Amino acid sequence: MKNMLTGSTLALTAMLGMSATAQTTINGAGASFPAPVYQNWTYTYSQSKPGVTVNYQSVGSGAGINQIKAKTVDFAGSDNPLKLEDQEKNNLQQFPMLTGGVVVIVNVPGVKSNQLKLDNETMSGIYLGKITNWNDAKIKALNPGLKLPDLNISVVRRADSSGTSFIFTNYLSKISKEWADKVGFGSSVKWPVGIGGQKNPGVCNNVARIRGSIGYTEYTYAIEANLAMVQLQNKEGQFVTPDAKSFSAAAANADWSNAPGFYMVLTYQPGNNSWPITGVTYILIRKDTDAAMRKAMIDYFNWCFTAGATAALKMHYVPIPENVVKVVRDKVFK
Numbered sequence: 546m547k548n549m550l551t552g553s554t555l556a557l558t559a560m561l562g563m564s565a566t567a568q569t570t571i572n573g574a575g576a577s578f579p580a581p582v583y584q585n586w587t588y589t590y591s592q593s594k595p596g597v598t599v600n601y602q603s604v605g606s607g608a609g610i611n612q613i614k615a616k617t618v619d620f621a622g623s624d625n626p627l628k629l630e631d632q633e634k635n636n637l638q639q640f641p642m643l644t645g646g647v648v649v650i651v652n653v654p655g656v657k658s659n660q661l662k663l664d665n666e667t668m669s670g671i672y673l674g675k676i677t678n679w680n681d682a683k684i685k686a687l688n689p690g691l692k693l694p695d696l697n698i699s700v701v702r703r704a705d706s707s708g709t710s711f712i713f714t715n716y717l718s719k720i721s722k723e724w725a726d727k728v729g730f731g732s733s734v735k736w737p738v739g740i741g742g743q744k745n746p747g748v749c750n751n752v753a754r755i756r757g758s759i760g761y762t763e764y765t766y767a768i769e770a771n772l773a774m775v776q777l778q779n780k781e782g783q784f785v786t787p788d789a790k791s792f793s794a795a796a797a798n799a800d801w802s803n804a805p806g807f808y809m810v811l812t813y814q815p816g817n818n819s820w821p822i823t824g825v826t827y828i829l830i831r832k833d834t835d836a837a838m839r840k841a842m843i844d845y846f847n848w849c850f851t852a853g854a855t856a857a858l859k860m861h862y863v864p865i866p867e868n869v870v871k872v873v874r875d876k877v878f879k
Contacts, residue, residue, distance in 0.1 A: 568596060568597070568598055569596060569597045569598070569837075569838075569841050570597075570598045570599075570600065571597070571598070571599045571600070571619050571620070571838070571841055571842055571845060572600050572602075572618045572619050572620075573587075573599070573600065573601045573602070573609075573618055573619060573620040573621065573622060573828075574601065574602040574603075574604050574608065574609045574612050574618045574621060574622070575601075575602075575603075575604060575605070575606055575608065575609020575610070575612070575613075575621040575622030575623050575708075575829075576603070576605065576606040576609060576622040576623050576624045576708045576709075576826055577603040577604075577605060577707075577709070577744040577745045577746070577763070578606075578622075578624045578645060578647075578708055578709050578712075578745065578763045578824065578826050579622055579624075579642065579643055579645065579763075579826040579862065580601070580603035580622075580745075581765045581766070581769075581860055582643065582765075582853075582856060582857050582860045582862050583601045583603075583622060584601055584603075585856050585860065586599075586601075586848075586849055586853045586856065587599040587600060587601045589853075589856070590845055590848055590849075590853075594848075597841060597844075597845070599845055601622070603744060604744075605705045605706055605707050605708075605744055606622070606623040606624050606625045606706065606707055606708030606709075606711070606732055607625070607705065607706025607707065607708075607732050607733065608705070608706065609621035609622050609623055609829070610623055610625070610627070610829065613637065613829045613830070613831065614635050614637070616831065619830070619831075619834065619838060619842060620828055620829060620830045620842060621828070621829040622642075622826060622827070622828060622829075623639075623708050623826070623827050623829060624707075624708025624709055624711060624712055624824050624825070624826045624827070625707075625708040625711035625731075625732045626639065626806075626807070626808045626809065626810070626825065626827055627639055627806070627808070627827075627829070628805075628806060628808050629805040629806030629808065632806050632829075636831055636832045636833055637829050637830070637831060637832065638829070638830050638831075638832055638877050639806055639807050639808075639827050639828070639829050640807050640827065640828055640873040640876075640877050641801075641807055641809065641825045641826070641827055641828075641865050641869065641873070642826055642827060642828050642846075642849065642865065643825070643826050643857055643862045643863065643864060643865065644792060644793075644795075644796040644811065644823060644824070644825050644826075644862065644863040644864075644865065645763055645764060645765075645792060645823070645824060645826065645861070645862045645863065646763070646764045646787050646788075646791070646792040646795075646820050646822060646823050646824075646861075647709055647712050647713050647716075647761055647762065647763060647764070647822040647823075647824055648761065648762060648763070648764050648767050648774045648775070648787040648822070649663065649668070649759065649760070649761055649774065649775040649777060649822075650748075650749065650752050650759070650760050650761070650762055650767050650770075650772040650773065650774055650775070651752070651758065651759045651760075651772075651773050651774075651775055652752050652753065652755060652756055652757065652758045652759075652772070652773070653679055653693070653694065653696070653756075653757060653773070654694055654696070654756065655691075655692055655694065656691060656693075656773055657773055658772075658773040658774050659773075659774055659775070659776055659786050659787075660688075660691060660773075660776075661688060661691065661773070661775045661776065662687045662688055662775070662776045662777075662778075662784050663684070663687065663775050663776070663777060663778070664687055664777075664778040664784075665720035665721065665778055666683065666721075667681075667683050667684055667687065668717070668720065668721075668777065668778075669717055669720055669721030669723065669724050670683070671698055671700060671759060672700060672702075672717060672724070672736075672737065672738070672739070673721070673723060673724060673727070673728075673737050673738075674700070674737045674738035676698065677697060677698055678695065678696065678697055678698060679693045679694055679695070679696045679697075679698055679757060680693045680694060680695045680696070694757075696756065696757040697757050698757055698758075698759060699740060699755045699756075699757050699758040699759070700736075700738045700739040700740065700758075700759060700760075701739060701740050701741075701742055701748050701751045701752050701755070701758050701759065701760035702736050702739040702740070702741060702742070702748070702760065702761070703741065703742060703743075703744070703747075703748060704741025704742055704743055704747070705733075705741075705743055705744060706732045706733040707732055707733070707744070708732060708824070708826070709745060709761065709762065709763060709824075710731070710732055710733065710734070711730060711731060711732045711824075712810075712812060712822060712823075712824035713761045713822060714728065714729070714730035714731060714734050715730040715810055715812045716812040716813055716821055716822045717730070718730045719812060719813040720813065720821075740755070740758075742760070745762045745763050745766045746766065748760045748761065748762050748766075749762050749766050749767065749770040749772060750770075752770075752772055753770060753772060759775075761822070764787055764788075764792070764861050765860055765861050765862070768861065774786075774787055777820070777821050777822070778821070779813070779816070779817075779819050779820065779821045780813050780814065780815050780816075780819065780821065781815065781816065781817050781819075783817050783818075785818060785819070785820055785821075787820055788820075788861075789858070789861055789862075789863060790818065791818055791819060791820035791823075792820050792823050792861075792863050793863050794814075794816050794818040794819045794820070795811050795814040795816065795819040795820050795821075795823035796811060796814075796823060796825075796863055796866075797816070798811075798814045798815055798816055798819065799811055799814075799825075801868075801869050801872065807827070807873070809825050810824075810825075811823040811824055811825055812824065828846065830842060830877075843878045846878075847874075847878070850864070850865065850870045850873075
């Protein structure tokens with residue numbers, strides 16, 4: 546009898562112990578644009594917060610939006626912002642998390658990072674399939690000091706539904722009426738030319754292996770893959786180099802007070818130092834999330850806005866300004 550009681554006591558103790566250490570698991574999925582910092586955050590937070598595990602799958606903005614609408618994840622990441630009416634239709638709330646830059650990457654023999662300049666006409670001409678060789682007269686005129694090879698241009702673009710594509714095609718629509726009229730912008734468009742790559746790493750891999758290629762990706766991926774980036778012409782006509790300063794310069798012009806549902810597009814912003822392909826990456830959560838999960842997510846996102854900001858800066862992202870964070874807390878977190 547004594548042994549039976551001892552066994553029962555041990556079993557009860559084990560059950561209580563399991564209850565005390567029960568895990569709250571928060572699952573997110575979506576954009577690959579912010580994935581490097583999101584994965585850093587989820588790991589760091591999960592290690593520092595006993596009882597809470599946060600996961601994030603980099604599946605692309607389109608897939609993330611579909612999953613949060615289908616209630617198969619707790620939050621989604623997207624670089625393609627939803628307008629207020631779409632949020633309300635699907636019982637969602639949206640708020641900005643980070644700002645970052647989409648950069649143009651090339652694999653051109655003899656051309657190092659930030660040596661090549663492309664203006665609005667040459668950038669749009671390449672992606673429209675009208676400029677097809679690196680020694681084209683228009684590219685040579687912009688780069689008199691570079692020895693550009695007689696080499697066909699291989700265009701690389703995203704194959705999946707992508708927030709990075711939304712940002713990039715929105716930029717092309719602003720610099721080229723022909724692009725706006727023929728192609729337009731969105732997370733998925735009918736590309737005139739190009740080889741598709743899955744998510745940002747797929748685009749980088751294609752550019753790395755194909756001589757004469759050009760593609761677009763988030764800045765951190767270009768840095769990690771050691772790929773040559775391009776100077777671009779901004780709205781003021783200045784050629785600018787992609788870096789945290791030029792991304793911040795573009796973000797500084799954002800007027801969040803006139804952004805219903807936090808809908809904001811930062812491409813082709815004014816300012817001499819502004820990078821022309823700057824984007825905001827967003828979080829989407831459901832209004833009908835149960836109270837316990839909602840609190841756990843808000844705790845996590847508040848941590849991201851504060852403690853997580855340092856890691857974001859080190860990884861070349863621009864944290865959302867404190868005044869905007871306050872608005873998010875007032876409108877979404879309450």
